[in-house]
Amino acid sequence: MAQGSYVEQDFTRDTNYIGDRILAEPDPAKGPGSDTPVGEQEWPVEAGRYHLVVARACPWANRAIIVRRLLGLEGAISMGVAGPTHDADSWTFDLDEGHLDPVLQIPRIKDAYEARVPGYPRGITVPAVVDIPSGQVVTNDFPWITYDMSGQWRDHHREGAPDLWPDELRAEMDEVNKRVYTEVNNGVYRCGFAGTQESYDAAYERLWTAMDWLEERLSTRRYLVGEHITEADVRLFTTLARFDAAYHGHFKCNRSKLTEMPVLWAYARDLFTTPGFGDTTDFVHIKAHYYGVHRDINPTGVVPLGPDLSGWAEPHGRESLGGSPFAPGATAPGPVPERERVPVEHNPHVDPATGLVRTS
Incomplete structure (x- = not known):
């Protein structure tokens, strides 16, 4: 979830995210490992390479879950779900067996942030896209994550995927x-x-x-x-x-x-x-x-x-x-x-056989 804090009188949201982009045609000179600063790098669209880490509790992460599903990107971008609660340190994968994300094999999303930026100084937020081979967070810039799912991942959209940005x-x-x-x-x-x-x-x-x-x-x-x-x-x-x-x-x-x-x-x-x-x-x-x-x-x-x-x-x-x-x-x-699928005991309108909402 995006971070914020009390500041004397008004709530101020920390919007300083890792702003790397995953693009269909990235500039190789700005790729990971280049001299381009973290936050300005460009990564290639590649099915199976990235892991979307979310928490169903978080509205900003829920955006990414919905867009990924509407576009049919489940087969191209895997998804890890953190538990609904966390401490001041990080979201944790306490819903998974052994409390480890089954793809990344880490207990806390903080580990992927630290792999990218040792001593990462800002809020540990979801959604975050992680590069599976390196275990490093690519981006947690949530508006761009969903925007790029629509525009940059078109070759991997399902047949009949809607245009969410006409x-x-x-x-x-x-x-x-x-x-x-x-x-x-x-x-x-x-x-x-x-x-x-x-x-x-x-x-x-x-x-x-x-x-x-x-x-x-x-x-x-x-x-x-x-x-x-x-x-x-x-x-x-x-x-x-x-x-x-x-x-x-x-x-x-x-x-x-x-x-x-x-x-x-x-x-x-x-x-x-x-x-x-x-x-x-x-x-x-x-x-x-x-x-x-x-x-x-x-x-x-x-x-x-x-x-x-x-x-x-x-x-x-x-x-x-x-x-x-x-x-x-x-x-x-x-x-x-x-x-x-969301468990029916967490949402009484979900059909456990399909995961879809049953209408009245």
Whole structure:
């Protein structure tokens, strides 16, 4: 998960990531082992070479899980899943046998950061892409990870993979993504980690101004930008999926629950029941992380039993607005690979036989 901290009054997110890129046509002069500084190097697209390390609790990592699944990159980029809780040092692979990632054979993602930059001084975050041969982190720059999955890995996309960045929509997507990121994705953290009443009040007003804007925008269109799902929808969904489970109470974003905002609630259910979205959502991991790790906010570490999750697969009625999840020629991804399925006890709408969400 991306790192942040209290800074006198306002929450500030550390956005200084390892910004290397994995490109279809990298510049050999900027490759690993060159004199190009870490963070500016270019690595080659190569199926089977890279391991995507995620935590299902983390909204930024959940983006990468969804995009990888929508594009059908499971066979080209393997995935390791860290447990939902971590200490101040690192995310750990406590879900795996022997508490070792089965591909990298390391107990903590910190080991891959240290392999790249000994004494790595910044936050140990997910998602992170690791070069399997060297065991080194290539990048943890989460917006570029998913953007490059769409643009640079096209030769490895599944047949029927959607275009999540249509050329004709990019300018509008950039504008919408910027507001969603600053005011909603990051806005909930700004509320949750506010250091004073004044900073919290300001953060709360900013968040709900943006939520009201989204409620209005999505009242006349099925998706955020265009007639079909784009990465803009992926980026918003991961915050909405965590809203009632964590942000409403734990982060004090409590003007309204998601279930009390009719447009956003229907929009979230529309996406949740689309393959790639709800079938990657692990509510148990989400709650375990936020309530168990943020002891400065929740000192007891007690994890709530709610909220009621029964409504997520109810009919949403969004078809009446037009559009469709996927453009002509694109299709939904099929069953989730067995090793990557969310347990039904973590998401009651998942079909254990396929890993897909069962609709009402």
